[in-house]
Structure formats: C-alpha cells, structure tokens
C-alpha cells in the first residue's frame with residue numbers, strides 16, 4: 001500500500017497507527033502541506049485526492065481511499081486482527097463516539113485550512129487564533145476525559161479506534177502548547193499508547209519527511 005502523508009498531519013498519523021497495528025507494510029509518499037503554498041494543492045495531488053488533503057491511501061488493488069475515519073474502518077474490515085472496535089454494539093458505539101469527538105468536533109475546527117482562513121480572510125491576530133485553537137481542544141478533551149475508561153486505554157483493556165484518534169490530537173495539542181494538566185486520564189492513555197511500537201513508529205518525528 002502507499003500512503004500520501006505529511007509528518008505533522010494528525011489525520012495521516014491516525015492511518016499510520018492503524019497500518020502499523022495491523023502489520024501492513026506501506027510506502028510513505030510525503031506531501032508537504034506548507035512549502036510553496038502546499039504541495040497538496042498541486043494538480044498532480046488533486047488528481048489523487050480531489051479534496052487536496054492528506055491522508056490518501058492507495059490499496060494493493062490501486063483503489064484510492066481518503067478520509068482517515070473511512071480508511072481506518074476499511075483497514076479494520078479487511079484486516080480484522082487485531083480488531084479496532086469492541087465486539088459489543090453498545091461498546092462499539094461508545095468507542096466510535098470518542099473517535100468522533102476528535103475527528104468531527106475538535107480537528108475540523110483546528111485544521112490547517114480553517115486556521116489559515118481565520119488569519120488571511122478574517123484578519124485575526126495570532127493570539128486570537130491560538131485562543132480559538134485551545135478552546136476547541138479543551139472543550140473536546142473535557143468530554144473525552146469524562147467518557148474514556150482509561151484502564152489503560154480509552155475503551156478499556158484493548159487498543160481501539162478511539163486511541164488511534166486521540167494520540168495524534170494530543171501530539172497537536174502539545175505542539176500548540178494546550179495545557180493538559182486537567183486531563184490526567186488522556187495523558188495516561190497517550191503515554192501508554194506511545195509505548196507500543198505501532199504508535200511510536202507512527203509519530204511525526206519518526207517519519208521519513210520529518211523536519
């Protein structure tokens with residue numbers, strides 16, 4: 001498989017973790033999101049992903065898959081071992097809800113494009129943009145902290161999709177200096193996950209395009 005990725009992209013980080021957990025070999029194709037206004041905006045990448053975002057996964061059958069949630073679910077459906085969702089339907093729904101707090105409610109508000117829009121089109125100061133960023137992470141993490149089991153992972157004893165979405169968001173929060181002292185459960189889950197080779201190998205600093 002081939003993964004179009006950017007070392008700092010938390011959405012690509014999710015897919016890297018899932019690929020590693022499933023033991024699937026893949027080649028990284030770096031797409032720089034900042035240089036020259038973003039190489040993701042070049043026509044050759046638009047031909048891969050019309051949304052011009054990373055990640056995009058090219059499967060061994062040459063299908064191109066986009067959107068990390070869809071990609072992670074595809075990987076789980078085609079490579080069921082180890083499972084990324086609990087077996088029980090209620091537990092599955094809780095697990096998906098945790099992943100969605102990150103994927104649907106935190107990340108879209110703090111993603112590169114909306115932050116750039118706040119700066120360039122809305123003429124916001126960097127301090128206002130940072131406050132916006134912190135606000136949405138803290139609000140999402142407050143709910144996650146209350147809902148996660150954290151013994152030792154988000155949904156209990158097994159690594160799940162929720163952890164795959166949480167850990168990259170924590171990395172982003174740390175990079176943007178969001179204080180995490182109010183979230184001991186999240187910090188503990190993150191520490192435990194990062195001890196697993198699948199998470200460690202997926203870290204931004206361990207990518208071939210890391211700067």
Ligand SMILES: N[C@@H](CCC(=O)N[C@@H](CS)C(=O)NCC(=O)O)C(=O)O
Nearest residue numbers: 009010011053054067068069112113
């Ligand atoms: N919902 C998408 C988000 C993908 C996304 O927005 N990726 C960011 C990097 S984390 C990106 O490519 N941004 C480039 C841009 O917005 O120009 C997913 O989960 O895959």
